[in-house]
Amino acid sequence: MTTVTLAGIPVEVDAEGFLVHEEQWNEQIAQEIARENGIDELTDRHWQVINFMRNTFLETGSAPSIRSLGKTSGVPIKELYELFPKGPAKLAAKIGGIPKPRGCI
Amino acid sequence: MGGAVEHRIVILGGGTGGTLVANRLDRLHGDHANITVVDRDDAHVYQPGLLFVPFGLTRPEEIVRPRHAQLREGVDFRIGEVRSVDIAANRVDLDDGSTLDYDVLLIATGASLQPQETEGLSGPEWGHTIHTFYSLEGASALRGALEGFKKGRLVVNVIDMPIKCPVAPLEFCFLADWQLHRRGLRDEVELTFVTPLDEAFTKPAASERLGALLSEKGINVESEFATGRVDQGARRLHSWDEREIGYDLLVTIPVHGGPEYVGASPGLGDALGFIPTDRHTLQSRSAPNVFVIGDATDVPTSKAGSVTHFEGETVVGNIRRFLNGEPLEPSYDGHANCFIETGFHRALLIDFDYEHEPLPGRFPDAQLGPLPLLAESRLNHLAKLAFQPLYWQVLLPGHGIPGVGAPFHASAGHSAVARSGGSR
Numbered sequence: 001m002t003t004v005t006l007a008g009i010p011v012e013v014d015a016e017g018f019l020v021h022e023e024q025w026n027e028q029i030a031q032e033i034a035r036e037n038g039i040d041e042l043t044d045r046h047w048q049v050i051n052f053m054r055n056t057f058l059e060t061g062s063a064p065s066i067r068s069l070g071k072t073s074g075v076p077i078k079e080l081y082e083l084f085p086k087g088p089a090k091l092a093a094k095i096g097g098i099p100k101p102r103g104c105i
Numbered sequence: 106m107g108g109a110v111e112h113r114i115v116i117l118g119g120g121t122g123g124t125l126v127a128n129r130l131d132r133l134h135g136d137h138a139n140i141t142v143v144d145r146d147d148a149h150v151y152q153p154g155l156l157f158v159p160f161g162l163t164r165p166e167e168i169v170r171p172r173h174a175q176l177r178e179g180v181d182f183r184i185g186e187v188r189s190v191d192i193a194a195n196r197v198d199l200d201d202g203s204t205l206d207y208d209v210l211l212i213a214t215g216a217s218l219q220p221q222e223t224e225g226l227s228g229p230e231w232g233h234t235i236h237t238f239y240s241l242e243g244a245s246a247l248r249g250a251l252e253g254f255k256k257g258r259l260v261v262n263v264i265d266m267p268i269k270c271p272v273a274p275l276e277f278c279f280l281a282d283w284q285l286h287r288r289g290l291r292d293e294v295e296l297t298f299v300t301p302l303d304e305a306f307t308k309p310a311a312s313e314r315l316g317a318l319l320s321e322k323g324i325n326v327e328s329e330f331a332t333g334r335v336d337q338g339a340r341r342l343h344s345w346d347e348r349e350i351g352y353d354l355l356v357t358i359p360v361h362g363g364p365e366y367v368g369a370s371p372g373l374g375d376a377l378g379f380i381p382t383d384r385h386t387l388q389s390r391s392a393p394n395v396f397v398i399g400d401a402t403d404v405p406t407s408k409a410g411s412v413t414h415f416e417g418e419t420v421v422g423n424i425r426r427f428l429n430g431e432p433l434e435p436s437y438d439g440h441a442n443c444f445i446e447t448g449f450h451r452a453l454l455i456d457f458d459y460e461h462e463p464l465p466g467r468f469p470d471a472q473l474g475p476l477p478l479l480a481e482s483r484l485n486h487l488a489k490l491a492f493q494p495l496y497w498q499v500l501l502p503g504h505g506i507p508g509v510g511a512p513f514h515a516s517a518g519h520s521a522v523a524r525s526g527g528s529r
Binding site (some may be wrong): 072 | 196222265266269303329331333345346353375376381403405
């Protein structure tokens with residue numbers, strides 16, 4: 001676990017760059033994590049996914065998998081991959097300041 | 106029992122979890138409980154045996170027994186298709202129009218295969234160039250396909266997690282490698298494992314060991330491949346991020362979800378049809394008198410028979426506590442334990458829970474073992490084979506397996522792990 005400065009705030013992140021304490025998260029931090037991961041601008045569609053992920057995590061204690069995102073977030077899987085290249089569930093969780101989805105066990 | 110209240114306990118699913126809980130409840134509380142198990146058919150499949158069918162190492166009829174014959178006499182067994190559950194009215198509706206009222210409901214209907222969820226997967230080539238071994242029919246058909254396969258690209262593909270027994274696709278690769286060696290065809294076949302995960306398995310320590318085994322055996326790994334569609338004509342897998350993998354014979358593990366009735370029951374399941382479940386008490390989060398066991402839950406541990414077995418103790422205790430108006434015990438710790446066949450008469454054993462990664466050591470006893478954890482051995486392979494009679498004769502009737510405790514810490518193997526773990 002290491003401490004990094006994001007948007008001027010020191011935050012703790014794990015080895016893969018996921019925030020350790022979701023309560024340290026804010027929208028500026030999200031923008032900065034997004035830029036570091038190749039997303040220059042977070043659009044409304046990005047935010048729809050990020051907010052959905054965060055809300056699901058805060059309600060249920062686990063982040064949704066890509067398949068449930070596709071079914072329930074209002075954004076189809078194809079578009080999720082356009083918005084968050086490579087691994088949408090993982091990247092949206094990272095930008096949203098919540099742990100890596102554990103759907104895969 | 107004179108004058109005692111008869112509790113109505115309805116159990117949906119007569120597989121591993123439904124059967125072992127029904128039998129234990131009947132033995133402990135048969136006098137005060139009216140226990141009904143519902144399933145759509147009377148064929149109980151020993152699912153760990155499916156892996157061996159495609160290789161001719163076991164025959165389909167050796168791994169199937171009647172469901173009703175695994176249940177104690179005091180348990181009612183009904184064949185019927187569940188249409189929906191009304192959790193507000195405490196009632197199960199069956200397709201034939203009949204209903205079952207319950208005081209406690211146990212959901213043990215497992216996970217179902219949903220090839221139709223993936224574009225192009227379940228078309229005309231299903232059963233020809235595309236197979237699965239996750240069902241009895243599938244495993245049987247794949248045996249014929251493997252026998253006729255002498256040359257080309259064999260691709261083993263996990264579409265998406267979660268799946269039942271997440272090590273089984275790897276075991277399939279190891280056994281396929283072994284069989285091709287025996288037939289003198291290994292050099293003619295390119296064997297590739299395609300997974301949506303970023304490594305061979307979900308648990309880092311085990312993943313490292315399994316990844317090394319795959320590479321020793323010359324099995325290619327394509328990781329982080331999220332299959333979007335299958336082009337049956339061109340025999341290619343396409344990922345959502347536009348990568349492609351060609352195959353001549355595809356062995357796929359389709360996406361899993363809950364059975365249809367879950368979607369037809371308002372408030373019961375999540376988007377994938379699994380039941381939101383408290384990970385320690387195994388009470389559903391949908392209704393206090395609904396409990397869940399096995400693959401049907403959304404708890405973050407493997408969907409595996411060992412998990413179901415270990416959950417059984419918690420479920421039986423908490424159903425009793427619930428009916429007595431006592432607080433539930435949060436006693437399930439995510440304990441899972443899997444034998445992993447690696448071919449050439451050897452197997453590897455892993456043991457973990459919600460908090461602990463699979464680690465080296467011995468099982469079930471720290472000193473005596475005799476089974477080594479996270480290491481290949483012939484004894485592990487023999488233990489895996491020896492498990493099937495125990496499954497029918499000890500586990501399903503609801504007896505404990507000697508030396509194997511339900512809680513992770515009761516597996517004595519881990520005291521040694523904890524000690525040696527200190528120096529890691």
